[in-house]
Amino acid sequence: xxxxxxxxxxxxxxxxxxTSQAVGVMALLRPLLLDVVPxxxxxxxxxxxxxxxxxxxxxxxxxxxxxLPQLVCSLSEQNRFYKKAAAFVLRxxxxxxxxxxxxxxxxGALETLVICLEDFDPGVKEAAAWALGYIARHNSELSxxxxxxxxxxxxxxxxQEPEIALKRIAxxxxxxxxxxxxxxxxxxxxxxxIAHLAQMILNPDAKLKRxxxxxxxxxxxxxxxxxxxxxxxxxxxxxxxxxxxxxxxxKKNGATLTREIAKHTPELSQLIVNAGGVAAVIDCIGxxxxxxxxPGIMMLGYVAAxxxxxxxxxxxxxxxxxxxxxxxxxxxxxxxxAAAWALGQVGRHTPEHARAVAVANVLPTLLSxxxxxxxxxxxQVKAKKALKNILQKCTYLPALEPLLHDAPPxxxxxxxxxxxxxxxxxxxxxxxxxxTGGLKKVQEIKAEPGSLLQEYINTINNCYPEEIVRYYSPGxxxxxxxxxxxxxxxx
Amino acid sequence: xxxxxxxxxxxxxxxxxxxxxxxxxxxxxxxxKEYKAAVKIQSWFxxxxxxxxxRYLNNMIIIIQKWWRGYQGRRYFRKMVETxxxxxxxxxxxxxxxxxxxxxxxxxxxxxxxxxYALKKYLEAISVNNEIVRKELNEYAEMKEKxxxxxxxxxKEKxxxxxxxxxxxxLSTEQIAGIYNSPFSKSADPMExxxxxxxxxxxxxQPAKNHLxxxxxxxxxxxxxxxxxxxxxxxxxxxxxxxxxxxxxAEVLRQRYKPLEPTLRVAASINSLEKAREEIKREExxxxxxxxEFLPFSSYHKNEKYDPSIHRSGKYGQETYGVKHFREVQxxxxxxxxxxxxxxxxxxxxxxxxxxxxxTGQIV
Numbered sequence: 001x002x003x004x005x006x007x008x009x010x011x012x013x014x015x016x017x018x019t020s021q022a023v024g025v026m027a028l029l030r031p032l033l034l035d036v037v038p039x040x041x042x043x044x045x046x047x048x049x050x051x052x053x054x055x056x057x058x059x060x061x062x063x064x065x066x067x068l069p070q071l072v073c074s075l076s077e078q079n080r081f082y083k084k085a086a087a088f089v090l091r092x093x094x095x096x097x098x099x100x101x102x103x104x105x106x107x108g109a110l111e112t113l114v115i116c117l118e119d120f121d122p123g124v125k126e127a128a129a130w131a132l133g134y135i136a137r138h139n140s141e142l143s144x145x146x147x148x149x150x151x152x153x154x155x156x157x158x159x160q161e162p163e164i165a166l167k168r169i170a171x172x173x174x175x176x177x178x179x180x181x182x183x184x185x186x187x188x189x190x191x192x193x194i195a196h197l198a199q200m201i202l203n204p205d206a207k208l209k210r211x212x213x214x215x216x217x218x219x220x221x222x223x224x225x226x227x228x229x230x231x232x233x234x235x236x237x238x239x240x241x242x243x244x245x246x247x248x249x250x251k252k253n254g255a256t257l258t259r260e261i262a263k264h265t266p267e268l269s270q271l272i273v274n275a276g277g278v279a280a281v282i283d284c285i286g287x288x289x290x291x292x293x294x295p296g297i298m299m300l301g302y303v304a305a306x307x308x309x310x311x312x313x314x315x316x317x318x319x320x321x322x323x324x325x326x327x328x329x330x331x332x333x334x335x336x337x338a339a340a341w342a343l344g345q346v347g348r349h350t351p352e353h354a355r356a357v358a359v360a361n362v363l364p365t366l367l368s369x370x371x372x373x374x375x376x377x378x379x380q381v382k383a384k385k386a387l388k389n390i391l392q393k394c395t396y397l398p399a400l401e402p403l404l405h406d407a408p409p410x411x412x413x414x415x416x417x418x419x420x421x422x423x424x425x426x427x428x429x430x431x432x433x434x435x436t437g438g439l440k441k442v443q444e445i446k447a448e449p450g451s452l453l454q455e456y457i458n459t460i461n462n463c464y465p466e467e468i469v470r471y472y473s474p475g476x477x478x479x480x481x482x483x484x485x486x487x488x489x490x491x
Numbered sequence: 492x493x494x495x496x497x498x499x500x501x502x503x504x505x506x507x508x509x510x511x512x513x514x515x516x517x518x519x520x521x522x523x524k525e526y527k528a529a530v531k532i533q534s535w536f537x538x539x540x541x542x543x544x545x546r547y548l549n550n551m552i553i554i555i556q557k558w559w560r561g562y563q564g565r566r567y568f569r570k571m572v573e574t575x576x577x578x579x580x581x582x583x584x585x586x587x588x589x590x591x592x593x594x595x596x597x598x599x600x601x602x603x604x605x606x607x608y609a610l611k612k613y614l615e616a617i618s619v620n621n622e623i624v625r626k627e628l629n630e631y632a633e634m635k636e637k638x639x640x641x642x643x644x645x646x647k648e649k650x651x652x653x654x655x656x657x658x659x660x661x662l663s664t665e666q667i668a669g670i671y672n673s674p675f676s677k678s679a680d681p682m683e684x685x686x687x688x689x690x691x692x693x694x695x696x697q698p699a700k701n702h703l704x705x706x707x708x709x710x711x712x713x714x715x716x717x718x719x720x721x722x723x724x725x726x727x728x729x730x731x732x733x734x735x736x737x738x739x740x741a742e743v744l745r746q747r748y749k750p751l752e753p754t755l756r757v758a759a760s761i762n763s764l765e766k767a768r769e770e771i772k773r774e775e776x777x778x779x780x781x782x783x784e785f786l787p788f789s790s791y792h793k794n795e796k797y798d799p800s801i802h803r804s805g806k807y808g809q810e811t812y813g814v815k816h817f818r819e820v821q822x823x824x825x826x827x828x829x830x831x832x833x834x835x836x837x838x839x840x841x842x843x844x845x846x847x848x849x850x851t852g853q854i855v
Contacts, residue, residue, distance in 0.1 A: 237624070240624060240628060241628065241631055243628070244628040244629075244631055244632045245635075246632075246635065246636075246639075273617060274617075274620070275624075276617075276620045276621050276623065276624030276625075278617075278621065279620075279621030279622075279624050279625050280624055280625075280628060283625060283628065309610060309613075312610075312614060313613075313614060313617050316614045316617060316618050317617065317618065317621045
């Protein structure tokens, strides 16, 4: 007995092992699970769990070795230490892949795990909830199986327990269950989870806040009704304090939650704006770096996309400078693409909005991103769309000038089109256009006769007297010199 | 000769007959001629008379038709003029209505739909709100920072104190100055002061704290090897076995501290039956879809006969007082024929309801 104890303890502490050795060890551990002494059983189970969590081949070996049915049977009878160890094994096996999780479900582990959730000991509940969470994480069928076993009401009860670790795990499990489909999210909501989750936002523990915010955002993302239910739990303006938390992931999850709520309808976005959410998100973006910023950027984009009043609210809350810095500073293409998309949504509504975006000097950056061969497809497409949307409404000529020189033809026609709309009515702008060399550049553009670009060029040329158009047309100096050559002076 | 005579006689007679015939014939023909002439003259004259009459009739008819057509034409013209006038008026009214609607729609849109000033105020309110939110969040962040700092500071203090308590033996005495109390420095080191203040640690407290912490942690993350829990409490060490026919101490302790195993009857609470019943009722209530009992069919009670109240049934059936009229009317006592006059005049605006345009439009 002493030897067995020692052996299992050694196995528990030994982590680095080759797979073949490990399979052999597993065969040795299996009979120890049925040992008389409870300590040996527990330690054997613990060792198995450690092995299975290390490597997915070992986990498969655990499944193939028919250990799971034994574990499941003994789960219901034994004491709490054994239950914790057995739940640990199930969790370790289930986390690697959907097939392994399916194997666990098939040997009937879900019912016993749900019974464990009703146990008195919080450690047992935590282990069982963790195992259920890892199983439900993979896909919606497994989640449905977990829900059908009746886990959700018990998990909601677990959330109300005083132990912080248990709350964390229960929140994370609810988040994993509700992320797959609206029906699952509705099941979680029907069990009354939202009210408890909303209360826990005020808890000072950072990891708990992460999980709670993640759970609420997974619920809110599926449909308008679910988002409205989440909002009715009065999370605003409490969620905004989470956006100022010292923990990066709490900020990220808080921004994700506001994004999932804001994206559904203009009314929800209006609610967030009225609660001051836009300012909080903007500050959050300014203080973070990297992927943590991404949900905040997308949230601004969604809010601005709904209507021009909301877009103006974003501009007024000083939203454009952080978006520009994101666009310039970040290295990842997908964050840049999100920032470009968000800027496009802000600037596309009216000339006022386009002016606000253009004044921040983003258009050359967008153009360079569109033209850069190193940027990904997604980034190029989004930059082009954003540029087009802003340019179609932009009447702020000083921002359009620098673009004339570098732009490719498909963008150039929009720029020239905007000039052709503004120049006929504004004489000061005409003067400025000539002095900054814009007229010269326009003459140098080669356009097919009859195309839209040619029409715009003609409109611009008609705004100026003939002499100046001829002066700036290419090759005029040669014509003048030829005239000098052919001139016979009158003596 | 005779024959010639006969024939001559014959011829004379025939000539005589013939001449008379001729004479009669010429007379007849003359008569016929005259007759025909007379007829011709008369027919011509009759024709003239008839023609004159017809001409007269024609002229009369022309006059009548002339007047009738004139009348029809004037009527038609009048209608045309009226329609033209009406169309002109309606165009004018439409013009004016367009002007009014133009002004009204402009006003309405500018005031309610795209109210520039409201939008401006809203955006200003948002910026103000944002400022407030930002300030509050900054204060919150600062508060959290301060709390964290305070916690860190307190932790450090506690650690220092713990260290001081552990190293109490380093306190300086009269004879030997401790390491924190250099004779060359003017005043004692702060560590020295701490040492002076602190009470030395007692050894027995430490293991119990660790044991408690071990119990609550997650066994799967535990890196210490698990201890072997004892199956039964051990008897106290060092006690001499009491002299006499006493039972084994361990046995006695086991019996004394045997946990209570109540029977089912005792373990069940006194109102468990009621509770179970309540439970069932609640379950039923929860599973029931609809709380109201089924109502009886609507026409189930319709074969009731209606009994009128005593007050309303008169001698020969129902009285109409209270149903058809409410006040007694005794026309013989009336002074005047007219009804009461209303004190307040009727509202002029409401009288114009449905009559905002003049009645000119109803001609067409």
